[in-house]
Amino acid sequence: MSDEGSFYQRDRNWHPPAFSPQYKTTVLRSPQYPLLSLEGTVSEMTGPVFGHGKLGALDNDLIRNYAKTGDPIGQRIIVYGRVLDENGRPVPGALLEFWQANAGGRYRHRKESYLAALDPNFGGCGRAITDDEGRYWFRTIKPGAYPWPNGVNDWRPAHIHFSIFGHAFAQRLITQMYFEGDPMIWQCPIVSTIPDRAAVEQLIAALDRENTLPMDALAYKFDIVLRGRRSTMFENRMEGN
Amino acid sequence: MVQKLGRLKESPSQTAGPYVHIGATPNWVEITGVWKEDLGLVLVGPETKGERVVVKGRVFDGSGTPLKDALIEIWQADAEGLYNSLQERRGQADPHFAGWGRQPTDGATGEFKFETIKPGRVPYKDGRPMAPHITFWIVARGINVGLHTRMYFGDEETANAECPVLARIEHKVRVQTLIASRSEENGIPTYTFDIHLQGEKETVFFDI
Numbered sequence: 486m487s488d489e490g491s492f493y494q495r496d497r498n499w500h501p502p503a504f505s506p507q508y509k510t511t512v513l514r515s516p517q518y519p520l521l522s523l524e525g526t527v528s529e530m531t532g533p534v535f536g537h538g539k540l541g542a543l544d545n546d547l548i549r550n551y552a553k554t555g556d557p558i559g560q561r562i563i564v565y566g567r568v569l570d571e572n573g574r575p576v577p578g579a580l581l582e583f584w585q586a587n588a589g590g591r592y593r594h595r596k597e598s599y600l601a602a603l604d605p606n607f608g609g610c611g612r613a614i615t616d617d618e619g620r621y622w623f624r625t626i627k628p629g630a631y632p633w634p635n636g637v638n639d640w641r642p643a644h645i646h647f648s649i650f651g652h653a654f655a656q657r658l659i660t661q662m663y664f665e666g667d668p669m670i671w672q673c674p675i676v677s678t679i680p681d682r683a684a685v686e687q688l689i690a691a692l693d694r695e696n697t698l699p700m701d702a703l704a705y706k707f708d709i710v711l712r713g714r715r716s717t718m719f720e721n722r723m724e725g726n
Numbered sequence: 727m728v729q730k731l732g733r734l735k736e737s738p739s740q741t742a743g744p745y746v747h748i749g750a751t752p753n754w755v756e757i758t759g760v761w762k763e764d765l766g767l768v769l770v771g772p773e774t775k776g777e778r779v780v781v782k783g784r785v786f787d788g789s790g791t792p793l794k795d796a797l798i799e800i801w802q803a804d805a806e807g808l809y810n811s812l813q814e815r816r817g818q819a820d821p822h823f824a825g826w827g828r829q830p831t832d833g834a835t836g837e838f839k840f841e842t843i844k845p846g847r848v849p850y851k852d853g854r855p856m857a858p859h860i861t862f863w864i865v866a867r868g869i870n871v872g873l874h875t876r877m878y879f880g881d882e883e884t885a886n887a888e889c890p891v892l893a894r895i896e897h898k899v900r901v902q903t904l905i906a907s908r909s910e911e912n913g914i915p916t917y918t919f920d921i922h923l924q925g926e927k928e929t930v931f932f933d934i
Contacts, residue, residue, distance in 0.1 A: 510868030531811035533826035584749030
């Protein structure tokens with residue numbers, strides 16, 4: 486068995502509830518029975534390992550990793566931050582995958598029907614592994630807002646999707662990053678599945694003028710917090726907290 | 727005022743949306759040339775130890791319609807019951823078996839399929855062996871927080887009967903929602919694990 490404690494219970498009042506009728510697709514896709522509470526076993530407290538060898542040189546450069554004839558159209562940005570756990574400790578070796586629409590709000594996907602143009606030089610996917618201090622960064626184009634078939638006229642604010650692997654399958658998380666100052670965040674039925682305003686604000690990346698690249702790219706800082714675990718001082722784990 | 731505990735809050739989950747495959751399996755959705763191969767599509771190679779099995783199924787919504795835009799991840803022990811993880815303290819797992827797999831549900835039929843091995847038994851927190859199982863994680867448009875569940879093997883009646891996790895399910899009629907039925911297809915043991923998000927057959931999902 487693992488010699489570390491279990492993960493903190495997930496705060497289900499902080500996360501969006503499964504059944505969120507303003508986001509219509511949840512209505513038929515939300516479990517109705519209560520979830521079975523289970524203190525983590527080795528099956529949940531372990532997780533897959535992804536080494537840096539899996540990554541290609543351009544995996545964290547969405548400006549270049551699909552480019553065919555030149556750079557993609559749109560505002561160049563850098564997104565950077567740290568992956569931490571709820572104890573504030575960095576999570577090194579975390580695999581992050583991100584995907585997004587192009588500057589016009591169009592995804593490169595066969596089932597996408599929005600009439601904005603595809604950008605021949607933008608694929609919309611990237612990935613990174615955090616360093617020893619839990620840091621990651623990537624370069625991309627700021628995605629556009631787009632309409633989606635929920636209400637007759639619902640629009641999604643500009644956002645980037647993130648999938649994060651921590652050190653345990655219990656930490657598995659998919660979330661989205663929004664951009665500081667975007668008024669559309671507060672009109673989105675998906676954002677508003679999150680009940681607590683402070684929780685929404687945790688998903689809004691701050692514009693960081695000090696880390697912009699002059700005459701090149703704006704920077705946004707986006708830290709991600711994964712679940713923490715108990716670390717009661719035991720004889721076999723003297724470092725404690 | 728008391729001292730502050732100084733903890734952070736977990737980043738709130740958001741739906742994976744309909745296009746999770748752009749980020750998770752880009753080659754599968756024809757975004758090619760960005761990375762060579764999608765992660766998690768292949769679990770076993772010629773040197774992997776253990777009995778080859780196929781695990782397949784579909785994910786149904788509350789109307790009985792299969793999801794065609796879901797992404798399924800599995801996490802399982804090797805044939806000896808060890809996980810290929812830095813957090814595994816009990817021994818060294820089979821280096822030829824990562825234990826993690828990822829498959830999209832088919833865009834036309836909604837079926838997912840994993841070619842894997844049957845896992846060994848791993849201990850519950852008190853040391854009793856759990857029945858062989860595969861951990862599932864399901865994300866899709868309309869699923870606000872990824873759903874954790876487990877698949878057990880229909881031909882492991884004895885182990886299933888003594889599994890401390892299955893024993894925790896108060897509503898015994900629901901235990902069957904976690905047990906995959908076994909058949910043979912092309913001579914390979916094949917387990918069918920259909921997942922129901924809602925309705926009378928709603929799968930038991932876990933808050934872990």
